[in-house]
Amino acid sequence: MPQVTFQPYNLRLEVPRGTSLLAAADEVAEMVADDFFIGEMCEGRHECGNCVVRVIEGADALSPMTESERALLEQLKAGPDRRTACTARVYGDVVVGIVSPARHGQREEGRMQAHP
């Protein structure tokens, strides 16, 4: 199975092919503590940008970028090494950097605001 490593935490796990980076991050969060999360608020609709990560290694091992993901990243003026974790799916070994970690409580609050 492909291996995903999250930096700067150096946390690594194996995931089934096709797992999203966001799902992998949530699994790691369960393994360590609740203060390691990739932010998420729009549930993959490419509206929030909170889940953006930096791809350090293995960009080719991720699913291709969708048009709406590309549009969001352009809108955010994100660099070419950025992907949205809600959309990027893992098909090989990757190393990603957490750009803006959010505490579990913050993410829950965000979700509640987005979906009252």
Ligand code: FES
């Ligand atoms: S969860 Fe909002 S863009 Fe990924």
